[in-house]
Amino acid sequence: MPFASAARAAGREFISNPVAPMFSPEIVATAVLNGLLTGAVYALVALGLTLVYGVLHIINFAHGALLTAAMFAVLVLKLWLGLDPYVAMVPLVPLFFIIGYALQRFVIGPASHGNDANILLVTLGLSILIENLLLAIFRSDTRTIDVPYAFMSIDLDFALLALPRVIAFGVSVVVAAALWALLALTDTGKAIRAVAKEKLGAALVGIDVAHVYAVTFGLGTACLAVAACLLMPTFYVSPRAGGAFVFVAFTIVVLGGMGSIPGALIGGLFIGVVESLSGLYFGESLGQIGIFAIFIAILLFRPTGLFGARA
Amino acid sequence: MAETSPLLAVTGLVAGYGGAPILRGIDLSVEPGEIVAVLGANGVGKTTLNKVLSGVLTPSAGEIRFDGERIDGAAAPAIVAAGLVHVPEGRKIFPDLDVHENLELGSYRRARANRAANLARVYDIFPRLAERRRQRAGTLSGGEQQMLAIGRGLMAEPKLLILDEPSLGLSPLLVEQMFTLIRRINTDGLTIMLVEQNVVQSLEIAGRAFVMENGRFVMAGAARDLAADPQLEKAYLGL
Ligand SMILES: Nc1ncnc2c1ncn2[C@@H]1O[C@H](COP(=O)(O)OP(=O)(O)OP(=O)(O)O)[C@@H](O)[C@H]1O
Ligand SMILES: [Mg+2]
Numbered sequence: 001m002p003f004a005s006a007a008r009a010a011g012r013e014f015i016s017n018p019v020a021p022m023f024s025p026e027i028v029a030t031a032v033l034n035g036l037l038t039g040a041v042y043a044l045v046a047l048g049l050t051l052v053y054g055v056l057h058i059i060n061f062a063h064g065a066l067l068t069a070a071m072f073a074v075l076v077l078k079l080w081l082g083l084d085p086y087v088a089m090v091p092l093v094p095l096f097f098i099i100g101y102a103l104q105r106f107v108i109g110p111a112s113h114g115n116d117a118n119i120l121l122v123t124l125g126l127s128i129l130i131e132n133l134l135l136a137i138f139r140s141d142t143r144t145i146d147v148p149y150a151f152m153s154i155d156l157d158f159a160l161l162a163l164p165r166v167i168a169f170g171v172s173v174v175v176a177a178a179l180w181a182l183l184a185l186t187d188t189g190k191a192i193r194a195v196a197k198e199k200l201g202a203a204l205v206g207i208d209v210a211h212v213y214a215v216t217f218g219l220g221t222a223c224l225a226v227a228a229c230l231l232m233p234t235f236y237v238s239p240r241a242g243g244a245f246v247f248v249a250f251t252i253v254v255l256g257g258m259g260s261i262p263g264a265l266i267g268g269l270f271i272g273v274v275e276s277l278s279g280l281y282f283g284e285s286l287g288q289i290g291i292f293a294i295f296i297a298i299l300l301f302r303p304t305g306l307f308g309a310r311a
Numbered sequence: 312m313a314e315t316s317p318l319l320a321v322t323g324l325v326a327g328y329g330g331a332p333i334l335r336g337i338d339l340s341v342e343p344g345e346i347v348a349v350l351g352a353n354g355v356g357k358t359t360l361n362k363v364l365s366g367v368l369t370p371s372a373g374e375i376r377f378d379g380e381r382i383d384g385a386a387a388p389a390i391v392a393a394g395l396v397h398v399p400e401g402r403k404i405f406p407d408l409d410v411h412e413n414l415e416l417g418s419y420r421r422a423r424a425n426r427a428a429n430l431a432r433v434y435d436i437f438p439r440l441a442e443r444r445r446q447r448a449g450t451l452s453g454g455e456q457q458m459l460a461i462g463r464g465l466m467a468e469p470k471l472l473i474l475d476e477p478s479l480g481l482s483p484l485l486v487e488q489m490f491t492l493i494r495r496i497n498t499d500g501l502t503i504m505l506v507e508q509n510v511v512q513s514l515e516i517a518g519r520a521f522v523m524e525n526g527r528f529v530m531a532g533a534a535r536d537l538a539a540d541p542q543l544e545k546a547y548l549g550l
Contacts, residue, residue, distance in 0.1 A: 193407055197407050200399065204396070205419050205467070206391030207419055
């Protein structure tokens with residue numbers, strides 16, 4: 001559903017064929033490449049979800065609505081200030097970090113009273129609130145922005161890749177690497193990993209657990225701001241636009257193992273390719289069937305995911 | 312010792328978990344440089360006292376002074392920053408982090424500038440940890456985890472180190488080594504409050520001791536005197 005791909009368009013004439021169509025290696029390779037490009041952005045959305053799950057042990061139901069809000073923020077900055085979506089990362093990533101931090105520190109945390117079921121309901125309530133606010137302000141119309149490079153592409157001889165999506169891939173991989181480095185190398189990152197498994201031990205070395213929770217939530221939300229800036233040059237936004245991504249992201253989180261950062265990255269790329277190939281072979285409208293099938297299969301055969309060790 | 316001001320002074324401390332109070336009027340002092348043993352049967356409230364002292368549990372009454380400052384009601388990070396470090400019962404190390412990272416986080420709030428020197432010192436005290444510095448802490452043996460928990464506590468350069476049952480679950484030989492070690496770090500200048508079930512060995516290395524029963528101290532005094540007191544066994548066994 002999310003991206004339209006050149007490869008799928010190229011294969012469209014075969015769709016009515018009831019037998020599985022044969023494609024030239026170039027078309028399949030292009031589909032795989034496009035899948036990787038899409039998958040990297042999926043991975044970014046999944047990273048935020050899996051990070052929050054891994055540390056706070058909750059599924060953040062507001063993730064989709066926050067992504068939508070970030071996409072509208074990109075739209076508004078473009079329409080009002082003429083700000084390019086990529087430049088919009090500069091104000092929006094810190095802003096969404098702060099929004100996420102504040103939501104966890106002053107709304108979700110205090111409202112949950114330490115009860116996970118409450119947290120679930122609070123994030124669900126937040127998502128409804130955000131969606132309806134966006135609906136009230138922007139109506140349910142689908143909107144896009146115009147950027148001069150929207151239809152530029154990179155020619156690889158055998159494949160033509162849309163420039164904005166190549167940029168999205170590059171930035172997503174850099175952000176994932178930066179997040180990994182933060183978690184592995186800095187004191188803040190180590191504190192996040194410490195709190196994930198051992199709250200009391202963390203408090204006893206002087207880690208402010210509520211602060212670390214909020215930082216984690218802020219990082220997850222900041223990932224969404226990056227994703228929104230990468231998506232808007234080629235994608236549309238409506239008050240429900242984020243939902244489609246979060247369904248895919250949730251599949252990735254389950255596939256990669258709940259809470260696993262490398263799992264989210266590799267799972268995202270994998271799901272991107274699956275979507276692209278099943279779009280190629282089964283038709284664009286059925287592109288997500290492959291994802292759904294994988295989701296069910298993981299739940300049946302490997303509920304801990306490919307990288308998940310946790311019970 | 313009486314003329315120096317105590318490092319830790321607790322008066323009239325009351326605390327619990329919402330129901331009836333567990334600690335029902337605790338008075339305690341720890342002088343700089345000494346080892347104080349806190350003894351008592353299971354479930355009398357020793358760990359609860361440690362939790363209150365380290366700020367993870369808020370007392371409902373009483374006063375705690377550490378290094379001259381009131382710390383009752385202060386949050387755990389502020390208490391660590393002040394130099395009171397609690398190595399908890401059950402170790403509470405970070406299982407997904409490796410040994411080295413666990414130690415690094417020991418200086419998250421305090422003594423961060425001296426991290427490198429303190430890492431070297433902890434590895435010197437516990438060569439076993441140095442051998443395993445890249446091993447995930449969750450896969451360490453029980454004894455190694457206890458060393459890691461103490462090492463992590465030392466990383467903050469504490470003024471007072473509270474050890475909650477450091478010998479729990481260790482083999483007799485390791486218990487012996489653990490007590491030798493505690494005496495050694497005390498001789499190096501560290502003040503220690505030792506909560507233990509190993510009464511005899513604790514009284515051997517402690518200067519003074521307190522015996523808790525039902526959330527109150529029922530005996531207190533020089534460790535040597537307590538060791539010789541027939542009342543001790545009675546109080547300890549709750550007879
Ligand atoms: N989180 C808690 N909620 C409710 N009650 C608790 C909690 N933690 C401890 N208690 C109760 O408080 C009492 C004192 O427990 P505490 O852990 O302080 O004992 P202890 O003296 O350390 O015992 P042990 O020697 O077995 O470690 C016990 O009755 C225990 O059940
Ligand atoms: Mg205890």
